[in-house]
Amino acid sequence: MGQTVTDAGLCGALQRWREMGEASREVFAALEPGARVGLISQAEMNQAPGARMVVWQAGPEGPTTALAPFAGFADAPADMVFLVPDEALDEVAAAGPDKGLGALEGPVRSGDAMLFYIAPKGDLLDAGYEEFMERLGFGFLGACR
Amino acid sequence: MDERKAGEKKLKHLFEPVKWGRFEIKNRVKYGACCVSNFNTRDGFITPRELARTKVIAETGAGIITNQGAYPDPLGEGKAYFSQVALFDDKFLPQFETIARYIHDNGGMAIQQILHAGRYGGIDLGYCIQPSVVPQTLPHFRPPREITKEQIRETIKQHADAAKRAIKAGFDGTEITSFMGYLLANFCSPFTNKRNDEYGGSVENRGRFMRELISEIKEAQGDDYMLVARLNGAELMDKWGGNSEDECLELMKMAGDAGIDMISVTVGWQEAPESSIGRDVPPGHWNRLAARAKKELPNVPIAFGVRLPDPVMANACIEKGDFDYWEVCRPLLADPQLLHKAAEDRLEETRRCIGSLNCLSRLFRDLPYTCTMNPALGHEVEPEYHITPAAVKKRIMIIGAGPAGMECAMAAKQRGHEVTVFDREDSIGGLLRGYAANDLANRDDMLSVVRHYEVMAKKLGIEVKLGVEVTPKLMRDLLHQFDVAIVAAGARNDENMRPKTADGGVLTDAYEVALGRIKPGKKVVVIGGGRIGLTLAESLTDQGHEAIIVESSKRVGNDVAPTWKWRHTSWIKELKIPVMTSTRVTRVTASSATVVNAEGEEKELAADMVIYAAPQKPNQEVFQALQWMVDEVHMIGDAMAPRGMTSAIHDGYRLGCRI
Structure with a gap:
């Protein structure tokens, strides 16, 4: 049996997250170049200020995937961040790279993963996040229930 | 001679006069300040529109009336809504005096809510303050800054000053609120409070802000006046590290020990991942939380009304001892005459709150609130709406x-x-x-x-x-x-949008199926992913039919209210309904529907019924x-x-x- 994402850790599975970004080209096409979406696991976040997060950055040739230092949410190097508990990381990765970021929809809907907006609403709108979120299957303004 | 009206006899517990401290309350109904109106000026002054609306509220017949939340700080860090009222200066007093007078003139007890929105505040500032930097999960709200100890002391003083001002305006008491995730809730909850100082960590420490708030407000307003706290019976944030129900109860006990005069039990945060007040929650669903609070705090009056729109049910709960006061807001928005109709045994005439959350949808767009069921709401000042x-x-x-x-x-x-x-x-x-x-x-x-x-x-x-x-x-x-x-x-259906039929194919009108006049097929294609198509496809799937939604635009639910879109997308996932977007139905036969997507790819879907629920004109x-x-x-x-x-x-x- 191969190494799981949990075994490898968030940062050790960069190739999987790169494939996931590649599979989400159409979703990232909604964003202005330079817009950044982050992914961090609970375990990695607990390492802050020495932690790292996965950052997908929108560009004209599609998204690029890299690791970036994470010292806390106040200075998070992304406009929005998915926070995934360690036990859900494998579920996300196992959904298959072709599912792209869509694999995060289930865990966010069930409340297992969280979606944090770091940039102000105006900046998010200007960068195309309303369309991005809709393409991912979320309502941009969310819900008051 | 018993001079009570017929309905007052029937709902005798609800309409029973009660003594609370030095106050004689005419019944056990508390109008809750659940919605900020957004009717006021951008700098916090109460407008004639608001006064006309408040007069209607004062005339609802509730024994206690809570006026909508005013933010207490001049900077507006506590301000949650674009046109929220302010109470950080005496210059605001004249209109508050008018409101207190309206309430007293109608035999009510007047409570002023002081609302520092914390995580949901700073609406004009570009940032909000909260105990720790926990980013927003809803993009409407502002990026967070951590509140310093000095700011904590200043914020508590601002609350106490605002309370004193409300009393000066003629109110009989004040209310602080953690409803829906405001500042008080942010301190109480480990989701937003990750501090290492005396205000964070243990429940005891997280409750310190609340205890200091209660103590200073009570001292500022004096013993003759009441202080109510709205506290979560459940945050619905526990999955994300928030308080459990047990911790919520512990915080309520702490408030009781600190001398709070009444606890209003609430449910959920704005951003909670599950419903608390929508119509998908059955009425009475949360009553257990109030009953538990009442049991554990028998000496503290408990008010409750979350997703409890029915006065008959509220009367039964009070009789059972689940809570002491029915806290009601949205049902009185939908029908301001509700209590009078109940008192006169005319409940069948009530316009019921249908939980559409139109009110909140509007507030999230920085618009004044309106009510689906009450078209006059917000227009009370305009004779054209009388x-x-x-x-x-x-x-x-x-x-x-x-x-x-x-x-x-x-x-x-x-x-x-x-x-x-x-x-x-x-x-x-x-x-x-x-x-x-x-x-x-x-x-x-x-x-x-x-x-x-x-x-x-x-x-x-x-x-x-x-x-x-x-x-x-x-x-x-x-x-x-x-x-x-x-x-x-x-x-009318837009006939120009209808696909061609061939080989015995028939397009069935959505309403014929919805009204039960045509029996649905086993395998159904629904043309149109608006609210009609979604609702019908969900219902048919729930009944065991196989439904596929075909929508010509990029997304479904374009005509669905913003607060209800998530509900449809959740049902589609739960019911596993296939959805084809950017796709048109081009041909319908007796056994299939031919579809073409945006790339021009054609596909044939097996179907023994094709339902037309596409755009109307x-x-x-x-x-x-x-x-x-x-x-x-x-x-x-x-x-x-x-x-x-x-x-x-x-x-x-x-x-x-x-x-």
């Missing part, structure tokens, strides 16, 4: 007994007009009946709207002619019998047929422009008030 005797009595025919037609009929009849409603169907309610029959959330909420029209048509003596289609021939027969014709016949043909036959002709509701129930109700009422 039902006043008509200067000229007219004979009015209304074509269509749906929400638009019936609202217009009710308003016009009360103004003294002669009103006759025609509908080709054999019952009142129009297409709403079909929607209600298939709504997975709470069918009875929608059906209550239809029942309301049936009851009021009888009570007001509106003539309703069912099973009569208004045709040009009928109009020639009726010529000169009416001064006014109002077209409220609903929208205005119904101008009836208008055009009538305009040379009747003196005045008007159009309202979906017949004028398909927009759904809220607009239909509002259009109908508005025209009925003015004609």
